Amino acid sequence: MIMIYFSHPICQKHNNGGNHPESAQRVARIEDALIFNRLLDFVLMPEPRKANDEDVLRVHSSQLWESLKAAQNPDEIVMLDSETAIAPDSIEAALTASGAVLDSVDALMNQKATTAFCNIRPPGHHAEVDRSMGFCLINHVAIGAAYAIEKYDLQRVAILDFDVHHGNGTETYAEIEPKVLFCSSFENDIYPFSEPGSPFENIIKMPLARGAHDEEFLSSWREHVWPKLRDYQPELIFLSAGFDAHRWDLMANLDVSTQAFEQWTHELREIADEVCQGRVISVLEGGYDLRALTDSVVAHFKALANL
Template sequence: MLRLYTHPACLQHDPGPGHAEQPARLRAVLRALDHDRYAALDRIEAPRATREQLLRVHATAHVEHILNSVPPEGGICQLDEDTAMSHGSLEAALRAAGALVAAVDAVLDGTAQRAFCAVRPPGHHATRERAMGFCLFNNIAVAAAHALAVHGLKRVAIADFDVHHGNGTQAIFEHEPRVLFASSHQSPLYPDSGREDERGVGNIVNGILSPGAGSYEFREVWDSVLLPRLNAFRPQLILVSAGFDAHRDDPLADIRLGEEDYAWLTERLVALACTHANGRLISTLEGGYDLTALAASTSAHVSALMG
């Protein structure tokens, strides 16, 4: 069974007019999943993440900064050049991180086998100390830390196929051997991290895609580098940072994938989860900024998760 976690509050995070990470992104995803072929999805309202859950991966000062930066209705609090909070952003961020925690609990207690979290703001750029790159809290890092601390897992894998490197996720776990972080991303591109020689304690593996790369290069880096490392790690749980901004129509990068590429990789990640983790896999929405491409790519991803 595939669970879908989301919450109306995630539509209330509004970084301002013209911002790429707009509420319309999530509306497009939810409309795409409001179709007969997804009628079997078990739809769950995301809870809030707790302070304790956030503090497993974020510094106290960072959590306090986000909690205390909520602007009045109609206002915007600019956290950095790219990252802003509106009046509804805190609730959205707590629900986004909370969705991942609830999904971890569900797949590890056997209530569900897989989950997709249709939430925003995204998370993989947020570091231990700061919000950045449209991200307030690092949702997938919160989930991985919860799996380690509460469920006692020894091997959690994070697969990140967003076109931008998940610098926050890598930085949070680069000294944690129980977590393997495997990422494909365009380079050069924001946030200018994710080199192949960034290896952590042997638990970081980065696959570089040059501007203009397409399906062949994407599948090659996963087939020859990233998937073998994930397989050798024998994860007990796979978490996926599902960014769809490597699509050929996305305005923020220069990779030329189609939705069939996302289906291809999702099928392989599901197969790995079935081999090593009793099928347990949780995916969360990260980037993707062309609304039509985002809807089509998410549909392909979720269809593959449903098997």
């Protein structure tokens, strides 16, 4: 089994300003931890390409994309809303982040790798088809899924999102793309204050109560998603890998441990080996306590790489 790892220094140049929780330290500390644990010794590490307008427009409206390009100022940070910023290097960072996901799709579909981890920012899963929000400018996982469907004629793609905040942006894409199965666990009644259910058959939402711990987190996936994946037989699986459900992360109120993320990944890997030749692309989303984030990514990475 071969794993491929994507990151790029430009992702650290996206700047939200001030003491914003979504900082460049996130990807830097993750890479430091992976190097310290000798995990990058065992993977491919090519430089990702930049996505282009065509890639973005497979998912996002032209109005959104043109408004982002118009908003970017070469000299200062511009706030799109109270928490989402665009800085002088943000569009290049976002396009490179999406490019990492596109390159992951090519690598897996052309059998150059089995799994991929994209250590990228800004995150993407809150970016809706026609709206940037929640620290997110464009939706990298959705862009990757749309590319895979068009280029490789895939009929069944799964996107699994375990970030503590619901991936409302990815949900807006799944509502218009029936070839995508979107499954999301999240803390109920926090940002982005999504409805707990969906009328769409290809969307599974698993709201968790404040304080939910490992067993509740894992049980929701075991009950609602693992059987569905075996029935659905996806040809490719994307992960929106947010680690802010961790008990040390103060951005939310769940009680999930590092070990639970590792166990979740082992279980997902087993199913992926059964249904899609192990093809899994994991894309970093949230996670804001740096120790919890790095510990969780190391555990997730080891399980994903079968190390």
